[in-house]
Amino acid sequence: MPLKTYWLEHAWLGTHVEPGVALEVTAEGRIGALRTGVETPPPGAEVLRGLTVPGLANAHSHAFHRALRGTVQVGSGTFWTWRDQMYKVAQNLTPESYFALARAVYAEMALAGITNVGEFHYVHHAPGGARYADPNAMGEALIEAAAAAGIRITLLDTAYLSAGFGEAPNSHQLRFSDGTAEAWAERASALRPREHALIGAAIHSVRAVPAAELATVAGWADERRAPLHVHLSEQTAENDACLAAHGRTPTQLLADHGVLGPRTTGVHNTHLTDTDVALLGGTTTGTCMCPTTERDLADGIGPATRLQHAGSPLSLGSDSHAVIDLLEEARAMELNERLRSRTRGHWTANALLTAATEDGHAALGLPDAGRLEVGALADFTTIALDSVRTAGPPARLGAETAVFAATASDVRHTVVGGRHVVRDGAHTLVEDVPSALAESIAALRA
Numbered sequence: 001m002p003l004k005t006y007w008l009e010h011a012w013l014g015t016h017v018e019p020g021v022a023l024e025v026t027a028e029g030r031i032g033a034l035r036t037g038v039e040t041p042p043p044g045a046e047v048l049r050g051l052t053v054p055g056l057a058n059a060h061s062h063a064f065h066r067a068l069r070g071t072v073q074v075g076s077g078t079f080w081t082w083r084d085q086m087y088k089v090a091q092n093l094t095p096e097s098y099f100a101l102a103r104a105v106y107a108e109m110a111l112a113g114i115t116n117v118g119e120f121h122y123v124h125h126a127p128g129g130a131r132y133a134d135p136n137a138m139g140e141a142l143i144e145a146a147a148a149a150g151i152r153i154t155l156l157d158t159a160y161l162s163a164g165f166g167e168a169p170n171s172h173q174l175r176f177s178d179g180t181a182e183a184w185a186e187r188a189s190a191l192r193p194r195e196h197a198l199i200g201a202a203i204h205s206v207r208a209v210p211a212a213e214l215a216t217v218a219g220w221a222d223e224r225r226a227p228l229h230v231h232l233s234e235q236t237a238e239n240d241a242c243l244a245a246h247g248r249t250p251t252q253l254l255a256d257h258g259v260l261g262p263r264t265t266g267v268h269n270t271h272l273t274d275t276d277v278a279l280l281g282g283t284t285t286g287t288c289m290c291p292t293t294e295r296d297l298a299d300g301i302g303p304a305t306r307l308q309h310a311g312s313p314l315s316l317g318s319d320s321h322a323v324i325d326l327l328e329e330a331r332a333m334e335l336n337e338r339l340r341s342r343t344r345g346h347w348t349a350n351a352l353l354t355a356a357t358e359d360g361h362a363a364l365g366l367p368d369a370g371r372l373e374v375g376a377l378a379d380f381t382t383i384a385l386d387s388v389r390t391a392g393p394p395a396r397l398g399a400e401t402a403v404f405a406a407t408a409s410d411v412r413h414t415v416v417g418g419r420h421v422v423r424d425g426a427h428t429l430v431e432d433v434p435s436a437l438a439e440s441i442a443a444l445r446a
């Protein structure tokens with residue numbers, strides 16, 4: 001007996017758009033049955049008009065960066081001057097204010113069709129580095145915020161121990177540091193997964209974790225078969241400093257210390273040598289591209305096509321939340337490559353949607369999500385095909401329309417574990433998401 005039946009006017013099934021699909025949800029929140037050729041809604045079914053796709057996976061997020069939106073667009077500078085502004089916001093976070101902000105940000109994500117967020121979390125301690133009574137108070141606030149916003153979270157608890165190669169953390173970074181990788185592992189081990197939350201690990205970057213400590217973090221993740229993420233070669237300055245300190249590239253350094261592998265994802269992977277690309281691809285290490293952030297921070301364009309051809313699966317993230325729109329991330333990856341190569345069609349719409357769904361979930365430790373198929377988690381989102389942006393193309397080209405023309409504003413429904421979190425464009429748990437964002441961001445500025 002299904003808990004609930006949805007009738008999907010059109011469903012993207014990975015390779016094509018299928019009209020008229022009945023989807024049954026089990027009591028466990030999984031897809032129990034999927035019937036095609038169902039021309040009219042079965043009695044009692046909830047009707048989802050538009051194109052239903054698997055839930056979108058936001059594989060790279062720093063929730064508090066949402067407080068920087070707009071304010072960091074005044075003036076000029078580089079990644080490094082942007083980082084100074086970001087550190088100022090980080091200083092004001094408390095477990096309470098971070099819960100309020102993250103709940104609002106994750107609600108914005110639900111409204112954008114995102115059903116799972118990979119939160120790359122490094123603001124662990126109080127300003128100056130004092131431990132909270134619960135040393136995981138900040139991480140717990142993020143886990144609770146995801147529950148309050150109705151989405152899943154993979155908390156990628158991040159080791160951040162140094163300011164640079166051989167440099168102690170600066171005053172801002174004292175909040176991020178556990179002192180040693182051993183101490184990081186002890187704290188992270190106290191985090192417990194929940195029904196909506198997985199625990200993974202992250203190495204902030206080769207700048208922030210000394211080479212001798214990389215294997216401790218990698219070993220922790222390996223023991224738990226947990227996802228392990230790492231910011232990799234986003235800036236050429238990181239490559240130069242790593243070459244100066246260790247005589248090898250960041251990718252080579254990670255390879256030498258056992259960090260690469262199929263459960264590892266390099267975030268950005270922007271400035272790579274041919275050897276780096278071969279190492280990442282050859283170890284099936286994933287690549288998370290964050291095109292709207294990479295363009296916002298003037299990082300450069302990473303070699304995503306070459307990485308994928310070498311064997312690196314691609315996922316997508318909104319990272320600094322300059323915008324939160326996974327459809328925009330997907331098309332930006334393709335459009336960046338068009339600008340660089342002056343040719344079109346590096347990825348099909350199906351391939352871009354796969355990065356935003358199935359491969360994004362796999363990068364976050366959820367291989368049983370991101371597909372509309374029996375047994376998978378009942379996480380999906382419906383994109384309007386009759387909005388001012390999406391009206392016109394035939395429904396069989398729904399994937400192309402969704403990826404190349406729709407925006408987050410076209411998300412009509414979001415369902416997580418069979419539960420309707422966004423209905424007709426409105427969040428069902430957070431009544432007024434814009435006010436929740438405005439108030440929680442204003443509180444940080446006060």
Ligand SMILES: [Zn+2]
Nearest residue numbers: 062120231319
């Ligand atoms: Zn990041």
